[in-house]
Structures are given as structure tokens and as C-alpha cells.
Amino acid sequence: MKxxxxxxxxxxxxxxxxxxxxxxxxxxxxxxxYPASLIIAKVNPLVTCSATQLCPSFLDKAYGFDTLQGSGxxxxxxxxxxxxxxxxxxxxxxxxxxxxxxxxxNPTLNIVDVQGAxxxxxxxxxxxxxxxxxxxxxxxxxxxxxxxAAKPSTTDLYGAWSYSLTNSLGNQxxxxxxxxxxxGPTPTSLLKxxxxxxxxILASAGDSLAWGQGTTQTQQSPADCKSVLTVGGTSxxxxxxxxxxxxxxxxxxxxxxxxxxxxxYTSSSEPAYQSSVNIPDTFSALGxxxxxxxxxxxxxxxxxxxxxxxxVGGTSxxxPLWAGFMADVNQIRVGNGFSAAGFVNSFLYxxxxxxxxxxxxxxxxxxxxxxxxxNIKKGDGWTATTGWDAASGLGTFIAPSLANTLGTSSGA
Numbered sequence: 001m002k003x004x005x006x007x008x009x010x011x012x013x014x015x016x017x018x019x020x021x022x023x024x025x026x027x028x029x030x031x032x033x034y035p036a037s038l039i040i041a042k043v044n045p046l047v048t049c050s051a052t053q054l055c056p057s058f059l060d061k062a063y064g065f066d067t068l069q070g071s072g073x074x075x076x077x078x079x080x081x082x083x084x085x086x087x088x089x090x091x092x093x094x095x096x097x098x099x100x101x102x103x104x105x106n107p108t109l110n111i112v113d114v115q116g117a118x119x120x121x122x123x124x125x126x127x128x129x130x131x132x133x134x135x136x137x138x139x140x141x142x143x144x145x146x147x148x149a150a151k152p153s154t155t156d157l158y159g160a161w162s163y164s165l166t167n168s169l170g171n172q173x174x175x176x177x178x179x180x181x182x183x184g185p186t187p188t189s190l191l192k193x194x195x196x197x198x199x200x201i202l203a204s205a206g207d208s209l210a211w212g213q214g215t216t217q218t219q220q221s222p223a224d225c226k227s228v229l230t231v232g233g234t235s236x237x238x239x240x241x242x243x244x245x246x247x248x249x250x251x252x253x254x255x256x257x258x259x260x261x262x263x264x265y266t267s268s269s270e271p272a273y274q275s276s277v278n279i280p281d282t283f284s285a286l287g288x289x290x291x292x293x294x295x296x297x298x299x300x301x302x303x304x305x306x307x308x309x310x311x312v313g314g315t316s317x318x319x320p321l322w323a324g325f326m327a328d329v330n331q332i333r334v335g336n337g338f339s340a341a342g343f344v345n346s347f348l349y350x351x352x353x354x355x356x357x358x359x360x361x362x363x364x365x366x367x368x369x370x371x372x373x374x375n376i377k378k379g380d381g382w383t384a385t386t387g388w389d390a391a392s393g394l395g396t397f398i399a400p401s402l403a404n405t406l407g408t409s410s411g412a
Contacts, residue, residue, distance in 0.1 A: 079145055
């Protein structure tokens with residue numbers, strides 16, 4: 001869904017890496033899938049955490065995960081399933097080094113090659129490190145099941161969904177990848193099973209800006225599936241100590257042109273959970289993303305991969321952050337005697353957001369993103385407005401309050 005954005009930093013010099021090329025998604029890409037991370041920088045030696053290269057304590061503080069963890073909500077008893085292709089042959093030692101650097105405990109990490117020996121690819125390797133390390137940051141006690149597809153094809157990647165659901169591995173499945181759109185029969189069938197089994201399937205919205213109706217870009221899958229919790233990207237601004245100050249829609253310039261968060265209106269009809277709350281939708285179509293989190297490489301996170309520290313962004317980051325958050329939510333739900341949240345979209349729109357964003361919960365549970373756009377060119381894309389929009393969805397989590405709402409509501 002995205003490509004990885006790397007910015008090379010040697011001591012204090014920042015250099016755009018030629019490795020990053022923002023992918024586009026045309027019908028010619030059917031059946032192929034692309035990692036969603038943007039590698040922005042190589043950091044040698046590792047430098048101090050800052051507002052432009054976030055470490056765990058900064059991101060935790062900005063979104064309130066430090067408060068959740070301080071109250072004992074750490075994803076305990078939950079399993080986060082992460083689906084990638086090719087994988088990272090050094091992921092176990094990468095995660096151990098990452099945890100040692102930031103004082104985190106090592107989680108249980110299980111690695112499954114779903115279709116046998118996987119391919120090898122450096123972009124997917126960094127994608128895998130990003131997904132595992134940062135889902136772990138926001139749910140540090142959760143078990144991680146890393147499912148590696150043999151090839152970067154939707155057939156193999158959806159095969160990993162099937163493997164997870166068949167074996168009941170976890171109640172949140174993170175997908176930082178995508179390809180050309182059309183939520184076809186295979187993901188649709190698997191999503192029905194996921195809904196029945198109370199499993200939340202999450203997907204990155206992509207890094208190639210606006211897609212779908214009213215734009216020049218084909219919609220991206222599985223982000224375009226109704227029953228997926230689709231995660232867009234923002235640019236997160238924090239203080240020198242990591243405190244939240246503001247966010248805007250992520251929109252940047254990459255080596256081959258504009259890049260930024262995906263989102264738009266799909267070819268599917270608008271579901272009742274969106275039409276009932278009156279989201280802006282002149283197409284009467286399913287709108288995406290549903291939610292967002294930090295994705296801007298310029299406010300990216302530190303990732304350790306094969307002995308090197310990188311600063312990484314893209315909606316590849318925002319997706320595992322939400323997957324880890326759902327593990328936190330489900331820990332609370334289990335403690336209250338509830339089943340896992342599973343298909344949470346309807347509750348988020350109807351109960352947390354409300355008609356025209358009028359629910360009393362909305363302002364306390366979400367940061368509403370009202371600045372920026374995911375336009376490719378003027379008139380082609382969507383601008384952030386008050387309430388839901390096709391650039392940022394409902395917005396970004398205020399983790400303690402949203403986790404409490406989802407964790408204490410039996411109908412979520």
C-alpha cells in the first residue's frame with residue numbers, strides 16, 4: 001500500500017534516500033501487494049528521541065498510552081496478529097534490541113511462514129520491523145503472532161488472514177499493505193468470518209494520496225472493504241518532551257512526486273453506519289479512512305532493523321498503532337466480562353461520533369483533524385473539515401478515554 005520512506009541522517013545531516021518511491025495503484029497492479037511504510041531516515045549513530053524522530057515514550061505520551069499503561073492496560077492476555085509478506089529474517093533480535101534501547105520487556109513473538117519459505121525483500125523487512133515494534137509499543141504485554149506470506153500477492157496475504165481465523169490466533173489483525181482496489185469475494189468472505197468471531201481486521205489507507213470516486217487513482221484494497229477498520233495518516237506535532245500539541249492530515253513530497261495519506265469514496269454503497277450519522281458524501285458511497293494516527297515521515301518513529309536504526313513513517317505506522325490499541329481495548333473488555341470488540345466501525349460512528357459528530361463522546365475520545373488535505377492536485381482529493389472527512393476519517397485516538405468507552409460498552 002505504501003512504499004517505505006527513508007530519510008538518511010548522518011549525525012545531523014538529513015538526506016532523502018533514493019530507495020523511496022511512492023507507489024501508485026492502477027488496475028495493472030491487480031493481485032500484487034505493496035508494503036505501506038515509508039522509510040525516511042537512516043540514523044547512524046542513534047540520536048536522541050525528538051519531535052521529528054519519535055521514541056516510544058514520546059508517542060505514548062502524545063496519545064495517552066502512558067496513562068493507559070500506568071493504570072495496567074498493556075494488552076495483557078491479548079494477541080496481535082501482524083500480516084506481512086517476505087518478513088524480516090532478523091526480527092527476533094531486532095525486537096530484542098529495540099526493547100533494550102527503550103527499556104521495554106520482550107513480548108512473546110511467534111513467527112509462522114504461512115505458505116512455506118518466504119521471499120526476501122529489504123522494504124518488506126523494514127515494514128515487518130516497524131509493524132512488530134510499534135504494535136508492541138502501545139500494547140507491550142500482548143503476544144505477537146507474525147504471519148509471513150511467501151509472496152507479496154493478495155492471494156498469499158489473504159491466505160494469512162484465513163490461517164489466523166482458522167486457528168483463532170488473535171482478535172486484531174494488522175495489515176500495513178495493499179494493492180489495487182475492489183473488495184473481492186475472498187476478503188469479503190473472510191471478513192464475514194472475522195465479524196462472527198469478534199476479530200477486528202485493520203488496514204493502512206495507503207501513502208499515495210486520495211483514491212476512489214472523484215479522483216484519478218484506483219481505490220486500494222483491503223482498505224476499501226466495508227468491514228475493515230481503515231487507518232489513515234496524520235502529521236503529529238509534539239513538544240520537546242512528547243506532549244501532544246496538534247495534528248494535520250499528512251501530505252508531503254516524495255522522490256517521485258506528492259505522497260500522503262490515502263482515503264476517498266469507494267465503489268461500494270454507503271453503509272448504514274455512515275449514512276445514519278450524515279457524513280459528507282456526495283457519492284452515496286462507502287467513505288474511508290475510518291480513523292487515523294501519525295504517519296508523516298517527518299514526524300516518524302525510530303525502528304531497528306538488521307543492525308540499523310531508521311526513522312519510518314507512512315500509514316504502515318498508523319495501522320499497527322491502532323491494532324495495538326485494540327488489544328488494549330480488548331484487555332479491558334475481557335476484564336468486564338465482554339467479548340472482544342471485533343467489527344467496531346458501527347459503534348465508532350453511531351455511538352462515539354453521532355449524527356453530524358454531535359455525540360458528547362466525540363470530543364473527548366477523538367482528536368478531530370481539521371487541517372490539511374490528501375489532494376494529488378487541486379480539486380482531486382479531500383480536505384479535512386470538522387468531523388469525519390475522507391482525508392482523516394473520525395480522527396486520532398485519545399487513548400485513555402476511547403479505550404474506556406470501547407472497553408466498558410457491551411455493544412462495542
